[in-house]
Amino acid sequence: MLKPNPIHLIHVKPACEQCRVRELCLPTNLKSQDLSLMDKLVVRREPLAKGEFLYRAGEKFKGIYAIQDGAVKTYGLTVDGREQVTGFHISGEVFGLDAIDGEVHPCNAVALEKTEVCQIPFAKLEELSMEVPELLHNLSRIMSREIMREQHVLLMLGGTSAEQRIARFLLNMSQRYADQKLVSDRFRLCMSRQDISNYLGLALETVSRQFSQFQERGLIDIQNRYVQIKQFSLLKQVAQ
Amino acid sequence: MLKPNPIHLIHVKPACEQCRVRELCLPTNLKSQDLSLMDKLVVRREPLAKGEFLYRAGEKFKGIYAIQDGAVKTYGLTVDGREQVTGFHISGEVFGLDAIDGEVHPCNAVALEKTEVCQIPFAKLEELSMEVPELLHNLSRIMSREIMREQHVLLMLGGTSAEQRIARFLLNMSQRYADQKLVSDRFRLCMSRQDISNYLGLALETVSRQFSQFQERGLIDIQNRYVQIKQFSLLKQVAQ
């Protein structure tokens, strides 16, 4: 499988208007003048390096985050001190919504690769939402979507075998690339086997074995973190 | 353990102003005149009988729901047709937020006992939120809280033993009664062992055995659905 050739371009931070993932993010359906008001709100940070934290549990909440490019893992700590991954977030996705109520981040967010994020200061976003009904509605929808996302994780974890969970995980990642109009049958997993296993409530050895088994069965081709889904229909069947 | 004596009162539906759980619900911190605007929005339905559906998966979304009294279970169907409980909701709690994005309920909501709910039509709620900043903020906070609630479930399910899950479940229920200023060391479980096991990703036999074991160890006293937590500190220790 071919790795993308790393060409170094001059770093450009597109405004909302030019952003590749605009339609998945908060500005969907906004009129041009509202879009530029929205754009003025957004803080575009320097890209995060792999392993860099966007925020840590306990930090004061300033705003929610949208990913322009890259990937972020969010994780919490259980009462007994174990790490528990609560989500992987890729471009076009909004996260940090869990901090609104308590005004403190209840979990950690760390970049899984070089990542560009936009911060949307929440107090200002609420103010602008009072002026722009579409924006208020988009905010509601994005929060609702996050609630559904977590419900899907619950459905995925409930009473399913390791085989099913991993098949569903791969199909879910694939779908999210498809949502962005990106190639969805071959992609790079942005997270380690450790992270996947933790997220799916399995041992990392089980994940590794299951990947190997899917490969033997011809369902997928996996080399390190590069996956190609070769038999969508069969994989869906395995996922039930 | 004493069952509450069933006294039949004339059915009264308190307005938001008089509602016992007002401070947990959308109207928190609202000024008196805003509260009455909010109150005009609310649709108070006839009480639901045990087993009655509030909505079913696929139904068009009209509004979100708040429980005045009683309990509701929400559940989805997995791809292979199994039921998966996504939450138990008791008085003072708001749910149905997962339907905002798609404008269709992705799951079912059924009363676990005689239950009084308020429907808050969502389009009207958004309109009023544009006028009342506190209401907009309360809505954001309630959605954020729901996201956190689901994250807690994920943390609870991730890499924990059956013993821990059940201890945490009991402590969680207890805390939610405490949040309402109700007795929190003795309460009636509003759901079946089946529902609990499904929710916690365990077999119902495991739940039953674990309850018996906690009883033997003197941590709790359980008779049918009536629980008394006798050793909070020990139970917390078991939950880690």
Next chain:
DNA sequence: ATTTCTCCTTGACCTGGATCAATTTGAAAA
């Protein structure tokens, strides 16, 4: 009061996936 039915408990057995352990591979650092 008696029947019926649903919910719950308890026992016996077995398997999926966790755990432990030993390499192998790949990527970053020197």
Next chain:
DNA sequence: TTTTCAAATTGATCCAGGTCAAGGAGAAAT
């Protein structure tokens, strides 16, 4: 390039909890 270290694979073993099965106890219906 070689070294170093983290990440991934694969094998062997074991046990927590699932499954199957057989009652028992409450609640609702007759």
